[in-house]
Amino acid sequence: MKRSLMCLLLSIWSFSASASPALQGDVIADLNALQSQLQEGALAQVIERATAQAERLASGNQSDQWASALYQQLAAGALARQDQPAAAADRLAIARGLNGVDDDQAARWLREEASLRRAADQRDQAIELLTEWLTSQQDIDTTWQLTRLLAQQERWEEAAEWLEQALSQTPEPSDAQQALTLAIYRNAGQSEQALSWLLDGLNAQSSAADWRQAAGLAQQAGQSGVAAGLWETAWQLGKLSEQEDFWLLIQLHLAGGTPARAAEHLEQALSEGDIVRDETNLRLLASAWRQAKDVEKALSAWQALALHTQAAADWRAYGQLAYAWGDEGQAKQAFARASALGDDEAEQWLAHFD
Missing domain, CATH: 1.25.40.10 (Tetratricopeptide repeat domain)
Structure with a gap:
């Protein structure tokens, strides 16, 4: 998180020269000096000076407010390094609301603020920010972040909606993303979708846990016959071989309409x-x-x-x-x-x- 804030800070100057209000020479020099102090670790001094300058310039013209926003960002970077993500997020919220900050820059700060809110365990605020950001941006990593946050807050139906978008843009979900997908489908009451999604990737190389999970999902979805078929296949593949696996195999066949088996x-x-x-x-x-x-x-x-x-x-x-x-x-x-x-x-x- 701290590294990403620094990268954003270092990228601002070339951006500001072409797309933001012009800054006075003494302001540029002061910002550069504070940036150097931030890199050297003089955090308290940066926070004090940046805060004072930001407050002084906040009520001025567009150029002054742009400078005020940059000072707030410097203060945010220092606060983040002091492990104060909530306070850092507050500074970026102020910065992106100032006049003179264009939409692209405001969007970047919005995303950084969301990361800080998440680090501060302010998940609902992070969700609101990421949702706002994704209304105008396309970013698969952020979509997964939002999906996970919604799941952590047990907002399962919303998580399921964003999950569909995330999966449509992810050819090969990671193990963590697959686990998240199943958790969301199951808790959102979408057992059939969870089963369908899991079956697509099930094969002879799949683990016993994957086969067990698929059979369990089939039972939850009221598909006893499918559950029996999955357990039978896993049994034949040697994935399941314990005594309790055998007796569950019998029970599944009896419940699933295949008593002869x-x-x-x-x-x-x-x-x-x-x-x-x-x-x-x-x-x-x-x-x-x-x-x-x-x-x-x-x-x-x-x-x-x-x-x-x-x-x-x-x-x-x-x-x-x-x-x-x-x-x-x-x-x-x-x-x-x-x-x-x-x-x-x-x-x-x-x-x-x-």
């Missing part, structure tokens, strides 16, 4: 010993095949569950499913087993076969 994963995991062949997992497998409406595999899975638990309720559920799908042979055997285990309701079902 969930059942296939469960069967493979059971056969390879990756998960325990217990009641919970067998019941989940049976339910998945039932949800998938695969008659043969569903009946086989329910039979395996009933054999494992030897519970009358499971034999009856197996029989009811077989009966509903027209397999009376399996249904009768299942109801008979349930009845033998003391299930009164199974007795009533068996009456259908008399």
Whole structure:
């Protein structure tokens, strides 16, 4: 920030000679002397002298007011070096409001003031200044600055509007800009746009975190099937391999309308010993095949569950499913087993076969 103020200061003289009111020789000499003192670090002296001169000339003609503005800028530079960004910003605000300062110079000071306001944690004022500056200027870095400031102030809808402009001018956003983009879309309630934007850059080289984030966004956007597809792809690519990743894969397939895929994963995991062949997992497998409406595999899975638990309720559920799908042979055997285990309701079902 201090360096940018100095660069601006050093660039003023050639500009002022051609586009600003002429300055008297003694004023130019005094400004040059103060500039040298500023570079040498005599900050207190510069502030005192520049302030006095600025106040003395502020009510004069255009040339005097132009000189007053330059003195205010010198004071701003010294204050910035003293780590007083708010006070420095106030001086630039005064400078750009004086008569004799043309529009281009006022715009430059406005942008510097915005940087100082941001450094002073005066974010709302910085936002107003940057917004004003961007109404007449095109600058991608400033657009990103404004977007970030709006996000920091949790003004998400405004941030999203400026984000669109920033992205349209940025072919390859940096990692920080990508993170900001996702944060803004999510907090602005634009999960679908966030997902679409993220999917454009998702590939086999993307990290596990990127795949997780994409799946999470799909869920937020109510696209359970997309979430399941993303998790499945990441699983197949080896991006996700933990036990909790497996169970979330199953849940996503069941919620996303692909229960058969969930059942296939469960069967493979059971056969390879990756998960325990217990009641919970067998019941989940049976339910998945039932949800998938695969008659043969569903009946086989329910039979395996009933054999494992030897519970009358499971034999009856197996029989009811077989009966509903027209397999009376399996249904009768299942109801008979349930009845033998003391299930009164199974007795009533068996009456259908008399």
